[in-house]
Amino acid sequence: MKKFLAILMAALMMISMFAVAGAEDVKTYKVGVAIYQYTDNFMTLYRNEIEAYFKTLETDTVKYELTFADGKNDMAEQTNQIRNFITQGMNVIILNLVQTSSADAVIDEIVEAGIPLVLINREPLAYDADGNTIDEAYEGILNNPTVCYVGADARQSGTFQGKMVADLPNHGDINGDGVISYIMIEGDPENIDAQYRTEFSVKALTDAGYEVKCLDDQVGNWDQTKGQELCANALTSFGYDIEVVFCNNDAMALGAATAITTAGRVVGEDIYLLGVDALEEAVQLVREGEMTGTVLNDHIGQSHAAVDVAVKLLNGEAIENYYWVDYVMVNQEYVNAQ
Numbered sequence: 239m240k241k242f243l244a245i246l247m248a249a250l251m252m253i254s255m256f257a258v259a260g261a262e263d264v265k266t267y268k269v270g271v272a273i274y275q276y277t278d279n280f281m282t283l284y285r286n287e288i289e290a291y292f293k294t295l296e297t298d299t300v301k302y303e304l305t306f307a308d309g310k311n312d313m314a315e316q317t318n319q320i321r322n323f324i325t326q327g328m329n330v331i332i333l334n335l336v337q338t339s340s341a342d343a344v345i346d347e348i349v350e351a352g353i354p355l356v357l358i359n360r361e362p363l364a365y366d367a368d369g370n371t372i373d374e375a376y377e378g379i380l381n382n383p384t385v386c387y388v389g390a391d392a393r394q395s396g397t398f399q400g401k402m403v404a405d406l407p408n409h410g411d412i413n414g415d416g417v418i419s420y421i422m423i424e425g426d427p428e429n430i431d432a433q434y435r436t437e438f439s440v441k442a443l444t445d446a447g448y449e450v451k452c453l454d455d456q457v458g459n460w461d462q463t464k465g466q467e468l469c470a471n472a473l474t475s476f477g478y479d480i481e482v483v484f485c486n487n488d489a490m491a492l493g494a495a496t497a498i499t500t501a502g503r504v505v506g507e508d509i510y511l512l513g514v515d516a517l518e519e520a521v522q523l524v525r526e527g528e529m530t531g532t533v534l535n536d537h538i539g540q541s542h543a544a545v546d547v548a549v550k551l552l553n554g555e556a557i558e559n560y561y562w563v564d565y566v567m568v569n570q571e572y573v574n575a576q
């Protein structure tokens with residue numbers, strides 16, 4: 239019996255020694271992820287995919303401890319969250335800024351704390367009105383080997399929206415008066431995605447030689463309810479003069495779709511409706527003909543690129559300063575091919 243107990247004790251000691259050694263071999267990285275606003279449909283998909291993808295990269299010896307923060311669309315709140323991340327000693331920060339105009343200050347604080355930074359989704363203003371690069375606006379990113387931006391070029395999404403209208407048999411000119419009359423429902427005007435989509439959707443039409451007329455241009459702040467309200471008001475004011483409804487994103491386009499149906503209008507017959515993001519609900523409406531088209535804002539590609547570069551930074555590898563993910567046009571042809 240004594241001998242048996244001795245063997246058992248020895249075995250237990252060995253097991254516990256191994257367990258301690260095992261625990262020491264596991265490296266846990268602390269990752270802070272700050273999102274501008276949780277109620278945003280698109281950023282919710284993006285955030286969930288960041289979490290899911292990090293999980294797939296874990297091994298027996300490498301773990302990622304994620305802390306998420308909701309900026310509630312308030313820059314002061316987000317600044318506090320970033321300072322908490324710094325105090326908590328995050329190993330890397332992934333940041334979806336509330337205000338891109340605060341980029342320089344925030345980048346400085348994070349860099350000074352020696353924490354690598356991956357900016358996502360809201361590109362700090364980078365071009366002037368003529369499309370030239372504004373180098374000063376980039377400095378925080380370009381001059382820091384541990385800071386980068388991962389996103390999509392919003393000019394492309396706007397151009398695709400305009401192209402989908404230009405490609406229609408009547409080029410969006412339903413009443414045949416030689417002019418495409420449209421309304422624009424914009425996202426947050428400080429956001430470069432909103433600025434470029436507004437500009438380049440229309441530019442694609444004028445570049446193709448079509449005449450356009452803006453009947454109404456309002457700010458819906460990316461929000462579905464606001465999109466519905468603005469579209470309903472415009473339909474009341476301008477009625478059948480409206481031929482095309484451009485929305486800077488799908489959430490607002492989903493709202494506009496409801497307003498269009500409520501007003502007894504029929505997409506594809508007496509009005510056209512365009513969004514961006516390719517939310518599942520919007521793609522379904524394109525399939526059913528209740529939306530003319532949307533543009534895939536690839537949250538999977540973007541979140542994976544952001545996580546991959548965060549992991550590179552954690553491993554001390556060299557990175558690029560910019561990573562771009564393409565948009566994809568989602569019209570009838572696209573959904574039929576799915």
Ligand code: GAL
Nearest residue numbers: 278280281431460487515535
């Ligand atoms: C855009 C997206 C919008 C909204 C915005 C937030 O890229 O299309 O739906 O999520 O980002 O910054």
